[in-house]
Amino acid sequence: MKAINTMKLQFEGRSVNESFSRVAVAAFAAQLDPTMDELADIKTAVSEAVTNCIVHAYRQRIGIIYISAGIYPDNRIVIKIKDRGCGIADVKKAMEPLYTTAPQEERAGLGFAVMQSLMDRVKVLSKEGKGTTVILERRLMGKEA
């Protein structure tokens, strides 16, 4: 299926940009006429993925985070969040609830679990030393439903 609208966003992985990025994606999703709950779900999932780029992928440095999103005719939004950071050695393990490599920073290890529970689909592509791409997909029922 071909997207009927797309957008791209690129920004520095500074924690202050966590709110910027989730609000920007939510503003793009607004054209699907989502409910408040649906918008909150999208914001939360995006916030998890972007935070992971900042906290884990780039650790002690500021790297660039790339977001692209597309809207499809069946009211679906697909959001890709990409970093060129350290990558994940074992994606399956990383996605297990409560698994975290940064417990001392009060990370709950629930980022992926939150994404999975709020989105219809979560796909993670990662290569050690190269980076990670998280693809979030959600079909919005909108206010008509």
Added chain:
Amino acid sequence: MGVQIDLADKLCIARIIGDIDHHSAKEMREEIDNAVTRSGAKELELDFREVTFMDSSGIGLVMGRYKLMQETGGKLHLVNIAGHLKKVMMLAGLDRLAILDKPERPARTANEEGGKQHESDQHDETAV
């Protein structure tokens, strides 16, 4: 954005204001912990009424404060959690960790989720 602290006797009330994410959680955590340690409070109440957004960083914030209170033999209460916040908290099982109180008066968004009637009966249980 931030935390408003109210101290009374052995009770510390922390009203959290704004978005809770990785960026804001650090400062909130420091403010709350400072107030608790300085006052020697035996009960900590986190009030979420004015929280506008929360991701799993908020779960980390609650779990960390739970541990802090446990270390001193104190108690943690969470109040005014409605709508989206509740969804994220339940997902993490925080209702089993801390005492999740019912909103003092029904918040407008509290019942919008639907289909989760069991929630309201679980709040008063203290576990772990």
